[in-house]
Amino acid sequence: MERIVPINALVGPDKYALKCPNVIVPDMIVVHNTANNAPAENEIAYMKRRPDPTSFHLAVDHQKIVQGLPLNRNGHHASATSGNESSIGLEICYSINDADIDKFMAAERLACKWIAQYMIEHNWDIGQIRKHQDFYPKYCPHRTLTLGWIRFLNMISAEIIAQTYVPTPVPVAPVPVIPIPVAPIVMRHNVGELVTFGSCYKSSTSKVGFPPNGEAVVPSVGMGRGTITKVYPGTNNPYLINNGQCFVNDGDIRPAGSNPTRPATTPAPQPAQAPPIQIRLGVGSIVRVRVGSKTYKGGSVAAFVFTKKYRIDELKGDRAVLDVKGLCTAFRISDLIPG
Numbered sequence: 001m002e003r004i005v006p007i008n009a010l011v012g013p014d015k016y017a018l019k020c021p022n023v024i025v026p027d028m029i030v031v032h033n034t035a036n037n038a039p040a041e042n043e044i045a046y047m048k049r050r051p052d053p054t055s056f057h058l059a060v061d062h063q064k065i066v067q068g069l070p071l072n073r074n075g076h077h078a079s080a081t082s083g084n085e086s087s088i089g090l091e092i093c094y095s096i097n098d099a100d101i102d103k104f105m106a107a108e109r110l111a112c113k114w115i116a117q118y119m120i121e122h123n124w125d126i127g128q129i130r131k132h133q134d135f136y137p138k139y140c141p142h143r144t145l146t147l148g149w150i151r152f153l154n155m156i157s158a159e160i161i162a163q164t165y166v167p168t169p170v171p172v173a174p175v176p177v178i179p180i181p182v183a184p185i186v187m188r189h190n191v192g193e194l195v196t197f198g199s200c201y202k203s204s205t206s207k208v209g210f211p212p213n214g215e216a217v218v219p220s221v222g223m224g225r226g227t228i229t230k231v232y233p234g235t236n237n238p239y240l241i242n243n244g245q246c247f248v249n250d251g252d253i254r255p256a257g258s259n260p261t262r263p264a265t266t267p268a269p270q271p272a273q274a275p276p277i278q279i280r281l282g283v284g285s286i287v288r289v290r291v292g293s294k295t296y297k298g299g300s301v302a303a304f305v306f307t308k309k310y311r312i313d314e315l316k317g318d319r320a321v322l323d324v325k326g327l328c329t330a331f332r333i334s335d336l337i338p339g
């Protein structure tokens with residue numbers, strides 16, 4: 001809040017003897033109403049030019065405060081020595097006409113702001129704010145009294161609170177910065193590596209695989225083979241094969257040098273051993289699908305299926321449904337190998 005500085009319209013020292021003869025240390029403010037309809041500068045000007053001792057320090061209207069006497073000299077406004085000898089006389093303007101009530105109320109508010117400021121700066125208490133009526137049987141400050149003197153003192157008190165209020169900073173707990181662990185991207189294969197793979201993708205982001213085709217296919221097992229020519233870390237299918245033949249991912253790749261007809265992760269079919277194995281399989285068994293198998297209904301199977309392990313979730317006769325939540329495809333039990 002900006003400090004209020006009254007407009008300086010002080011009487012000259014040649015008027016001190018008449019208007020404010022004594023040096024004082026003020027210990028109270030005496031409040032008056034002008035019972036007039038003039039602005040503050042007019043009230044001060046009139047006070048200064050009238051030939052009698054009548055004087056006051058400040059006139060307050062709805063917009064400004066004008067000062068006519070030094071605050072360290074006494075004035076003549078309270079009709080009694082006890083009210084004049086150590087006080088600051090303050091007149092609130094526009095008190096006479098009902099039509100000026102808004103101006104008067106604004107002038108009261110401005111007066112309260114200045115009084116509060118003065119009280120804070122001089123460590124005063126509210127008992128040092130007095131009314132003309134306290135010193136002389138005159139109904140002054142008339143409109144302030146009519147509206148309520150306690151109300152006026154309360155306005156000052158509220159201003160003191162407003163002007164001295166220091167907001168308590170709300171402690172803000174520092175927000176811990178918790179690093180989000182980021183799993184390092186580990187590329188298991190590199191550019192230049194010759195790999196074999198069970199399925200391909202049309203892009204590094206695609207989730208729909210298709211059997212390898214074209215020149216890199218190794219026909220005997222439906223596997224692809226090619227050289228990694230570019231790597232896109234962090235993608236679904238990070239390895240570009242043969243500069244654009246297709247994309248593949250780690251799940252389908254076998255390292256260079258492995259025999260595509262006998263993939264390292266897929267045991268070769270061993271029909272002769274199938275019967276005893278079948279006996280051990282049941283719901284919950286982990287199995288692989290024998291390379292080259294068809295589905296239970298005779299449908300062809302994507303090559304990648306042969307490279308992974310599945311759980312038998314349903315088994316009825318020789319019909320086994322694998323991995324209901326994933327693959328969810330039925331095979332003949334004779335086409336399954338313990339995983």
Ligand SMILES: [Zn+2]
Nearest residue numbers: 032033132140
């Ligand atoms: Zn008065």
